[in-house]
Amino acid sequence: MKSIGQRITFVDHGSKTTIVIEPEKKFWINTMMGAWLAMWYVIGITLVWAFNTLNLSKQEKIIVVVSLAFWFYYAFRVTKAFLWLQYGKEKMKIDEVGLHIKKSIINYGKSVVYYHENIEQISLIYPEPNSLQSVWESSPWINGGERFQFVYMDKLVKFGKKIDQKDANVLLNLLLKRSREFIKK
Numbered sequence: 001m002k003s004i005g006q007r008i009t010f011v012d013h014g015s016k017t018t019i020v021i022e023p024e025k026k027f028w029i030n031t032m033m034g035a036w037l038a039m040w041y042v043i044g045i046t047l048v049w050a051f052n053t054l055n056l057s058k059q060e061k062i063i064v065v066v067s068l069a070f071w072f073y074y075a076f077r078v079t080k081a082f083l084w085l086q087y088g089k090e091k092m093k094i095d096e097v098g099l100h101i102k103k104s105i106i107n108y109g110k111s112v113v114y115y116h117e118n119i120e121q122i123s124l125i126y127p128e129p130n131s132l133q134s135v136w137e138s139s140p141w142i143n144g145g146e147r148f149q150f151v152y153m154d155k156l157v158k159f160g161k162k163i164d165q166k167d168a169n170v171l172l173n174l175l176l177k178r179s180r181e182f183i184k185k
Contacts, residue, residue, distance in 0.1 A: 005167035010174065016095035017178045019171070021160060023085050029140045030085055037075075037082050044071045080105075081141045090159060094178045101159050116183050120151040122175055124168050125158075137162065148172065 003009050010019040050056070051064045083105050091111075093100040099119065102111035124147055127133035137145035146158035147168045160168060 004170045016093055019092040021090040023088050033082050033140055037078055078141050081143050084143055096182050114152050118153055122150040125149050
């Protein structure tokens with residue numbers, strides 16, 4: 001097993017190459033996010049309790065239901081981001097068939113195959129430094145920030161979450177090299 005930076009590992013098996021990208025492991029950010037998420041669940045439980053226990057007017061019930069809708073949306077998004085930071089991995093495999101990409105949390109996720117002949121130019125994408133997009137993508141609760149993209153049958157495919165530019169360049173060279181080798185066979 002070889003590494004590219006601290007978050008990317010790969011193994012070249014000859015007939016295939018497997019690559020694993022792990023999310024950033026920052027103890028204090030993960031701890032604070034976990035505490036925020038626990039607080040958010042307490043708020044949701046309190047809203048459900050209030051709706052079922054207190055004698056609320058019709059307008060108050062509407063307010064609680066609307067609040068619960070917003071609560072549920074953010075509970076889902078932040079829980080998914082938190083689980084990604086704790087247990088997520090992007091797994092890729094390049095073989096004679098194509099590029100297989102799986103974004104998994106605790107090994108749950110669907111592997112999608114992209115055939116070599118249908119992949120158009122893999123490239124790197126980085127937002128401008130100090131731009132709104134750059135600040136947004138650096139937030140821990142945002143699952144985005146993919147650094148690689150390619151067009152596959154008129155659809156844009158992105159992968160490689162929050163990889164720094166140096167590691168992304170090395171990984172891009174590896175992806176291109178292995179893809180060319182399999183296309184020639």
